[in-house]
Amino acid sequence: MTKTLVKPRPKVQAETKRPPLYKVILLNDDYTPREFVVQVLKAVFRMNEDQAYRVMMTAHQKGACVIAVYVRDVAETKAKEATDLGKQKGYPLFFTTEPE
Numbered sequence: 844m845t846k847t848l849v850k851p852r853p854k855v856q857a858e859t860k861r862p863p864l865y866k867v868i869l870l871n872d873d874y875t876p877r878e879f880v881v882q883v884l885k886a887v888f889r890m891n892e893d894q895a896y897r898v899m900m901t902a903h904q905k906g907a908c909v910i911a912v913y914v915r916d917v918a919e920t921k922a923k924e925a926t927d928l929g930k931q932k933g934y935p936l937f938f939t940t941e942p943e
Contacts, residue, residue, distance in 0.1 A: 862914045862915070863914075863915065863942060863943070864912045864913065864914060864918075864942075864943040865912065865913060865914070865915045865918035865919070865940045865941065865942055865943060866909045866910075866911075866912050866918070866940065866941055866942075866943050867888075867909070867910045867911050867912070867913065867918050867921055867922050867925075867938055867939075867940055868907050868908065868909055868910065868922075868938065868939050868940070868941065869884075869898065869899075869902045869907065869908050869910050869925075869937075869938055870902070870906070870907050870937045870938070870939060871902045871903050871905075871906050871907060872934075872935045872936065872937065874934060874935055875929060875934040875935060875936045876934075877899055877903070879929070879932065879934060879936070880895075880899045880902075880936065881895040881896055881899050882895075883925050883928050883929065883936065884898055884899065884910070884925075886928070887921055887924050887925045887928070888910055888911055888921065888925070898910055910938070912943055915940070918940045919940055921938075922938040922939060922940050923938075925938045926938050
């Protein structure tokens with residue numbers, strides 16, 4: 844009778860990748876009131892008054908400002924929601940996303 848040797852298999856752990864992240868960017872325009880932009884930032888991105896004002900001023904001075912970084916679905920949803928709030932009031936407020 845022969846004995847067969849069985850080698851134990853090494854455990855293979857599946858390597859999970861983190862999903863790619865996307866930046867939400869506020870683009871400056873000369874028509875949307877600053878107070879409205881601050882309201883949108885507070886409502887959609889859960890910023891406090893000071894954070895929202897600083898982000899709005901950065902976009903105003905530099906032409907654009909990265910607001911937050913999320914996974915793709917969340918970033919696109921928040922950008923669309925914020926842009927739609929501006930459209931509802933008749934402003935050309937625009938948020939976009941791009942890969943980080």
